Amino acid sequence: MQDNKTAPYLDPSSVGIVKPQVLRFDEPLTLECERILPSFELVIETYGTLNADKSNAILICHALSGSHHAAGYHSPDDTKAGWWDSLIGNGKAIDTSKFFVVCLNNIGSCHGSTGPTSQNPATGTIYGADFPLITIKDWVKTQVMLADRLGIAKWHAVVGGSMGGMQALQWSVDYPDRLARAVIIASTPKLSAQNIAFNEVARQSILSDPDFHQGWYLQHGTYPRRGLILARMVGHITYITEEAMKAKFGRDLKSGKFMYGYDVEFQVESYLRYQGERFSKNFDANTYLLMTKALDYFDPTRDYADDCLSDEEALKQTLARTQCQFLVISFSTDWRFSPERSIELVDALIANQKSVSFVNVDAPHGHDSFLFDIPRYVNAVKGFLSAPFIDQTHATKQPKVRYE
């Protein structure tokens, strides 16, 4: 039993050791920007077992910095679990003893699927700055190709937090008959001007770094490390809350007294710099730009609503076509995508008499709350995924799912 303590992959609730797979798609993919990827690869991980009628598959969509590695470990020595291991596993919110869980790395990312650091088959050189901008809609299109490849006609659920939730929402409008449930967590029907403003600061940090070279840094043998550090620092402030920062660092000084200089003094400075530096070592700058732009562009009403409508009416008109059941979850302290943004979505679904459960979870972690196994949150997801699908029930604004 000693081993159980030292090897977390042996924990009965863990999906254990997992191995990514690479799937190659040779058919050309026409993107929203009208450019064409002649072929692409997706790296995926799967957990659990697909049942005979292929009706128990759940798709996990990742957020800005996420990857296909959502749960489990890559080797017996690996101590760092996948990014959503708190929710995915045996008996967990997304229960791998019941469901076949699929997580992919999206194209344009930098964790193995085709992206700016991949080779462009047309030129034989790395895509770099020439990699096209990808939208949420494009990602969903590739995820449909993935479903087809796996023989999954209809997902039991499509699930995601933050930008992952946007993909789940886009699925529900673009392919309404191919998912039974959508779980949209800590997300928004579209970004606010302030959200775009923060993304723009992050982008300008990278774009104005002299080592960026218009995105051709790999060819120049440089890397816009400073820009990425700044981008992550400003992003990170928006992921957590003022209260969480106060609780974690307050105004504590590293050395206990003022140094009257610009080296790290306050604990919060040290933390932010650490987050920025760590991120800058593992993330591609072109990918960061592309991801923030996909966020800014996200607006599922563009294809389905009349131009002249108000935001509310446009969202209502767009969601009329959805057929799945929705679970929408927000977190009380999330100021990046506040509960009000989730309520916009819930209200538009209710106005369409769609089936929607809404849970606003009290949690101190701000936007990052979706990564934590908070009991009310975990139970809401678990209950929603296990409940039978009831076609077109009348929706109610009262949360249907409440387990404490």
Added chain:
Amino acid sequence: MQDNKTAPYLDPSSVGIVKPQVLRFDEPLTLECERILPSFELVIETYGTLNADKSNAILICHALSGSHHAAGYHSPDDTKAGWWDSLIGNGKAIDTSKFFVVCLNNIGSCHGSTGPTSQNPATGTIYGADFPLITIKDWVKTQVMLADRLGIAKWHAVVGGSMGGMQALQWSVDYPDRLARAVIIASTPKLSAQNIAFNEVARQSILSDPDFHQGWYLQHGTYPRRGLILARMVGHITYITEEAMKAKFGRDLKSGKFMYGYDVEFQVESYLRYQGERFSKNFDANTYLLMTKALDYFDPTRDYADDCLSDEEALKQTLARTQCQFLVISFSTDWRFSPERSIELVDALIANQKSVSFVNVDAPHGHDSFLFDIPRYVNAVKGFLSAPFIDQTHATKQPKVRYE
């Protein structure tokens, strides 16, 4: 009368054409960092007339990017009034027909008073990165020297918004018998960890700009323009509100359609870049660093409260020594220094049975509200400054000053 329309300085409520004065101080100034400025200069402007017993003088303290030029115009052709012209003038909130108003540029700034772009008399070269860090307490010390020079034993009031409010608060504890009133607007008794985090991103933007050269950019013939632009962009997001951004820009596109690139697309991006670029042309990078550090360090309890006390108790103990009447003003949408931060100050004053009026003004402009002539705000300041000084009345949390 045609001229009145084209020359705003002729408006009867304007202080008209004003001329800055330079005051030289040759006595050495020992700073909190224990370094000594052998001499320094202050640029000031004054409006109105000092009365015979010198009892009608009001000191205006500026915020991060402010200057001595708070009201009026520098020439008949000048169309841009001083930064607080909305509040300072004949019949305005700070009424120059009654009061002698003094505004200075603080040392360490870049608008004329001794700062990083000044010549170091010890070396004959520009201070640059060698200019010492200045604290709010240091500024107040120089403002006392200014009061002495002007023969003002006791200010009728010390008034400031944001970082200016911090100076007014520091005055009240460091020199309690030298001011009758303190007006502290859109300010805070000290910065939160999140405030410091935003400042740290701004500083890192400048410090990591290759053109910064450890602060010796003037000597290198360069200028960290990119860093200053980023610093101002991130700062600017915190000065206004999500709602104001939505009202002003929404998600409007400059060209009406997505460009699938990283040039300016959304109106809010264009606005932020413009703010950043404009600021970077008029502000010294070393000054920006110094100012943000002065903000981060600000904590009047450091000299007056026992180390072991809670934040609340420390503030209470510190404010026990104050003798002036306080007007504290916050703005409902200010998320940089929220109304809660003003209430902390008000509560600590009330706990000491000090005279304090508190007004939380509904205003849509966020932190920047203190620069606008919002009627309730203007009337509160005007009423408070005109009311007779009542020594040590018992304070009440109910606003005493209410004029709509």
